[in-house]
Amino acid sequence: xxxxxxxxxxxxxxxxxxxxxxxxxxxxxxxxxxxxxxxxxxxxxxxxxxxxxxxxxxxxxxxxxxxxxxxxxxxxxxxxxxxxxxxxxxxxxxxxxxxxxxxxxxxxxxxxxxxxxxxxxxxxxxxxxxxxxxxxxxxxxxxxxxxxxxxxxxxxxxxxxxxxxxxxxxxxxxxxxxxxxxxxxxxxxxxxxxxxxxxxxxxxxxxxxxxxxxxxxxxxxxxxxxxxxxxxxxxxxxxxxxxxxxxxxxxxxxxxxxxxxxxxxxxxxxxxxxxxxxxxxxxxxxxxxxxxxxxxxxxxxxxxxxxxxxxxxxxxxxxxxxxxxxxxxxxxxxxxxxxxxxxxxxxxxxxxxxxxxxxxxxxxxxxxxxxxxxxxxxxxxxxxxxxxxxxxxxxxx
Numbered sequence: 031x032x033x034x035x036x037x038x039x040x041x042x043x044x045x046x047x048x049x050x051x052x053x054x055x056x057x058x059x060x061x062x063x064x065x066x067x068x069x070x071x072x073x074x075x076x077x078x079x080x081x082x083x084x085x086x087x088x089x090x091x092x093x094x095x096x097x098x099x100x101x102x103x104x105x106x107x108x109x110x111x112x113x114x115x116x117x118x119x120x121x122x123x124x125x126x127x128x129x130x131x132x133x134x135x136x137x138x139x140x141x142x143x144x145x146x147x148x149x150x151x152x153x154x155x156x157x158x159x160x161x162x163x164x165x166x167x168x169x170x171x172x173x174x175x176x177x178x179x180x181x182x183x184x185x186x187x188x189x190x191x192x193x194x195x196x197x198x199x200x201x202x203x204x205x206x207x208x209x210x211x212x213x214x215x216x217x218x219x220x221x222x223x224x225x226x227x228x229x230x231x232x233x234x235x236x237x238x239x240x241x242x243x244x245x246x247x248x249x250x251x252x253x254x255x256x257x258x259x260x261x262x263x264x265x266x267x268x269x270x271x272x273x274x275x276x277x278x279x280x281x282x283x284x285x286x287x288x289x290x291x292x293x294x295x296x297x298x299x300x301x302x303x304x305x306x307x308x309x310x311x312x313x314x315x316x317x318x319x320x321x322x323x324x325x326x327x328x329x330x331x332x333x334x335x336x337x338x339x340x341x342x343x344x345x346x347x348x349x350x351x352x353x354x355x356x357x358x359x360x361x362x363x364x365x366x367x368x369x370x371x372x373x374x375x376x377x378x379x380x381x382x383x384x385x386x387x388x389x390x391x392x393x394x395x396x397x398x399x400x401x402x403x404x405x406x407x408x409x410x411x412x413x414x415x416x417x418x419x420x421x422x423x424x425x426x427x
Contacts, residue, residue, distance in 0.1 A: 033208040034151060035160070038144050040201045041108060042164060043171035044194070045141060048111065048134060050175025050284070051190050052118075054276035055183035057263050062187060063124050070263060070391060072124070074384025076131045077259050081376035083135025085227050088373075091143050093225055100147040101211045108202040110137035115195035119188045141168075150212035173284040180277020227370060240364075242416055243352045244371050249409045250345060251372045255379025256402050257283065260387045267395040269328040279331055286335045290342030298343050299350060307347035308413050312406045314340025319403050323396040351416070 052059075056076070060069040095103040114133035121127045145164070152160050182189040261280060265271035271279070298307040318338035321330055349368065356364045383398065390397040 033204075034147075034210060034212070037201065037205045037209045038148055039163065039167045040204070041104065042141065042144055043167040043174075044111070044198055044201060046168045046171025047175040047178065047197075048115070048194055050172045050280065051179040051194055053176050053258055053262050053280055054180035054273045055187055055190060055262075057266060058183070058273070059127070059187055060124070063122065063127060068388065070260075070384045070388040072384075073259055073263065074380040074382075076128065077255065077380035077384075078377045079128060080131050080135035081373060081380070083132050085370075085373040085377065087136045088141070089225050089227050089229075092146065095143045095146055095213065097216055099211045099215045100143055100150065100213045101205075101209055103143050104147065104209065105202065105205055107137045107143065108198055108205055112195050112198040112202060115191045115198060119191035119195065147212050169284070169288040173281050173288065176280035176284070177277040180273035180275070180280075183273040183277075227373070239417075240352070240355055240367075242412060243348070243355060244367060246348060246409050246412050246416075247345075247352075247368055247371045248375045249405060249412070250348070251375035252379035252382070253402050253405050253409075255376055256383040256398065259380045259383045260398050263387060263391070264395050264398060265328075267391060268326070271328065275328065279328075282332055282335050283338065286339035287342040290339035291346060294340075294343045295346035295350075299347055304347045304351040304354070305413060305416065308344045308351065309410055311341050311344025311347065312410050312413075314338065315344070316403045316406045319399040319406075323399040323403075325396070348413075 056073055057069060060072050060076075061067060064072065091103055091107070110133055114130050114137060117126060117133065118130040121130060148160060148164060149157065178193065179190040182193055257280075261283075262276045265276045265279060269275070295307065298310065302310065314337050318334040318341070321334045321337075325331070352364060352368070383401070386401050387395070387398045
């Protein structure tokens with residue numbers, strides 16, 4: 031593997047590590063900084079802020095990389111990530127933690143730039159393989175992040191951030207010396223319309239049959255945010271888990287979902303069709319969540335992971351379902367709409383589920399998973415009611 035690929039894959043892996051790193055330690059960190067036990071809404075705010083910055087700056091960084099070149103934008107992003115982790119390691123006040131998460135969200139938007147760089151340096155016949163490695167690195171980082179955060183956080187609450195700062199600094203130095211430019215700067219002004227993150231959604235409203243499918247994407251993506259927002263708090267409240275056990279449980283969840291998404295959607299769709307596969311995924315996740323809601327034993331969480339993993343087959347099947355409703359020339363626009371929808375759900379989901387968790391925390395922490403099951407049930411009704419029409423004729427965007 032050549033050196034530029036090592037830098038790009040390392041950057042993506044570290045982005046994913048950074049996302050997962052904070053989950054096991056965030057409740058204790060906020061309790062330490064705010065000196066308050068009512069920190070569920072603050073977790074929602076920090077998670078939503080991260081998603082907002084990603085949503086806003088992904089198109090900005092992408093456009094800048096087209097004009098200025100990929101390398102300077104990637105270097106700035108890596109430097110920003112390093113600064114963020116240093117800020118998080120020593121922040122004594124909540125507003126400084128917010129600043130750190132805002133910087134983290136901004137710099138993690140470099141995924142679009144890293145994807146463009148990988149496209150620039152990869153021959154067309156090798157792109158599928160390298161994009162597969164790209165996704166695998168992100169998945170591996172998201173599995174390693176919670177475990178690393180839990181293990182290091184049990185030694186010192188701020189230690190995971192220092193470790194992440196050091197890793198990002200090493201990657202920054204490596205990029206400075208071995209990462210060549212893949213896309214020379216191009217003259218001209220940036221089209222400000224390209225920077226509007228809501229722009230892909232305008233096309234959606236010109237194709238009304240697609241609206242229910244995109245709404246299902248929004249609902250499922252929002253429920254996914256419940257795990258990142260509430261899992262660590264629930265583990266502490268329900269089982270008195272320390273950072274290690276929270277990290278291990280999140281790592282097990284990540285492994286299960288990654289394996290399910292890698293190997294099950296294709297066979298499941300061939301056997302049952304897209305709609306039934308989506309519903310099966312929802313049913314599997316719902317059954318696991320019901321067990322988690324009512325259990326008082328931590329081992330049950332690990333025992334239901336194989337059932338939980340079925341939830342991983344739903345979104346790929348739903349994507350396949352959506353592609354049947356749009357003509358081939360509009361598939362790129364469809365993926366842009368889905369990406370924007372997922373981003374908006376990543377903003378709304380943490381705020382909603384952190385508020386719900388605060389309401390049930392004292393009486394029954396596991397009730398938060400019943401709320402997710404209820405949302406899944408609503409989404410299942412929507413999927414069952416979907417009607418397919420022939421792909422629409424070309425429309426003006």
